[in-house]
Amino acid sequence: MAMNVGTTERLLRVGVGTALTLAAGFGWIGLWGFIGLVPLLTGLAGYCPIYTLFGRGT
Numbered sequence: 001m002a003m004n005v006g007t008t009e010r011l012l013r014v015g016v017g018t019a020l021t022l023a024a025g026f027g028w029i030g031l032w033g034f035i036g037l038v039p040l041l042t043g044l045a046g047y048c049p050i051y052t053l054f055g056r057g058t
Helices: 008-024 031-045 049-054
Strands: none
Touching: 008 031
């Protein structure tokens, strides 16, 4: 599984994912905020399966 997410995008994914997950965890927003786990995990891994489906990468 090769990395297909660039450094800048990884930083953005981790930042947004962390913010959404923490906001949901503290109850500042609804449970939908836990969707932030998706960009958080893909940012940490540096791999996005959807990019693979479309043959893309950053």
